[in-house]
Amino acid sequence: MKQAEAPPSGKWTGPSHAGVKAPDPILLADPAKRFAATAQRLKHLAAGHPMEAWLRFMAALAYAQHVVATTLAPAAVLTSTMVAQATEARLPPLAADGHRRESSWREGLLLLLDHIDSSELPPAAVEAIEQLRHRDAATLDTLADHFLRGVLAASDAGAAVFVAAALQVYFTGSAARLQIDDLRLLEERALCPCCGSPSVSGLVTASGITPGTRYLYCSLCSTAWNHVRAVCITCGGTRELFLQGIEGDAGVVKAETCGECHTYAKRLYQVHDMQVDPYADDLASLGLDILIAEAGFARHAQNPLLLVGDSEVVAE
Numbered sequence: 497m498k499q500a501e502a503p504p505s506g507k508w509t510g511p512s513h514a515g516v517k518a519p520d521p522i523l524l525a526d527p528a529k530r531f532a533a534t535a536q537r538l539k540h541l542a543a544g545h546p547m548e549a550w551l552r553f554m555a556a557l558a559y560a561q562h563v564v565a566t567t568l569a570p571a572a573v574l575t576s577t578m579v580a581q582a583t584e585a586r587l588p589p590l591a592a593d594g595h596r597r598e599s600s601w602r603e604g605l606l607l608l609l610d611h612i613d614s615s616e617l618p619p620a621a622v623e624a625i626e627q628l629r630h631r632d633a634a635t636l637d638t639l640a641d642h643f644l645r646g647v648l649a650a651s652d653a654g655a656a657v658f659v660a661a662a663l664q665v666y667f668t669g670s671a672a673r674l675q676i677d678d679l680r681l682l683e684e685r686a687l688c689p690c691c692g693s694p695s696v697s698g699l700v701t702a703s704g705i706t707p708g709t710r711y712l713y714c715s716l717c718s719t720a721w722n723h724v725r726a727v728c729i730t731c732g733g734t735r736e737l738f739l740q741g742i743e744g745d746a747g748v749v750k751a752e753t754c755g756e757c758h759t760y761a762k763r764l765y766q767v768h769d770m771q772v773d774p775y776a777d778d779l780a781s782l783g784l785d786i787l788i789a790e791a792g793f794a795r796h797a798q799n800p801l802l803l804v805g806d807s808e809v810v811a812e
């Protein structure tokens with residue numbers, strides 16, 4: 497099944513002929529639901545999973561994110577002029593590596609740490625939490641900058657998951673305050689129209705006005721945007737795309753591999769499970785990543801909660 501290319505701007509003017517519905521180009525997340533949904537799904541997926549303990553930790557982390565998102569609700573408020581200037585220059589208004597964060601992201605981080613039960617955490621994680629609590633504002637901001645630019649020092653890898661989680665809450669809250677009509681898809685369609693980050697996974701819808709539509713979900717600000725299905729999100733190639741999954745599973749999660757650029761991206765099928773979550777199901781299908789990596793494909797972009805030990809983490 498092939499779908500028409502979405503319009504190049506976020507301003508969709510309506511179907512070109514009667515009876516044909518076009519997918520919404522951009523969907524903003526609801527911060528009050530986004531992290532709770534991921535937490536609940538992770539808990540469900542953890543039961544009996546080979547990585548149960550780790551998935552339960554990630555569920556607890558998502559729940560701590562939910563608490564921060566719904567109580568402190570850290571966010572930047574951009575004026576419509578700022579948003580217009582960015583979109584006219586074809587830039588994401590909340591550019592992850594350029595946006596000047598409000599200090600509330602750091603308060604969000606501390607509140608997040610308060611809601612992590614460290615009694616069952618490995619000693620290294622407990623130590624990372626303790627260190628984060630005692631770092632000054634400038635150090636935390638440098639840590640966040642390094643994380644967002646993909647140049648985190650190896651010695652900070654233990655803190656990365658908590659910094660990433662706090663930044664997700666902040667950027668999700670910030671994106672949710674934007675007006676959808678002010679936003680435009682970027683020319684680089686693989687990147688988020690709000691913050692310019694890569695996606696964590698793509699979800700093919702089974703409900704709504706345009707079932708069968710692929711939405712990519714931002715790894716940082718949780719915005720979803722439409723991306724045509726029959727095209728590699730990394731190189732735009734169409735000739736050597738294959739869907740690969742784990743034999744005998746429910747078919748919810750597949751890897752879309754591209755033989756042209758040797759990358760892959762996850763694709764999730766709502767039609768096989770209406771509860772599928774772009775964040776939780778990506779984490780719980782780490783086994784598929786390992787299989788696809790063994791077959792010689794590189795993931796299009798890392799899940800930011802998994803940066804520990806990643807090649808993007810560079811030595812000091």
Ligand SMILES: [Zn+2]
Nearest residue numbers: 688691714717
């Ligand atoms: Zn984003």
Ligand SMILES: [Zn+2]
Nearest residue numbers: 728731754757
């Ligand atoms: Zn490709």
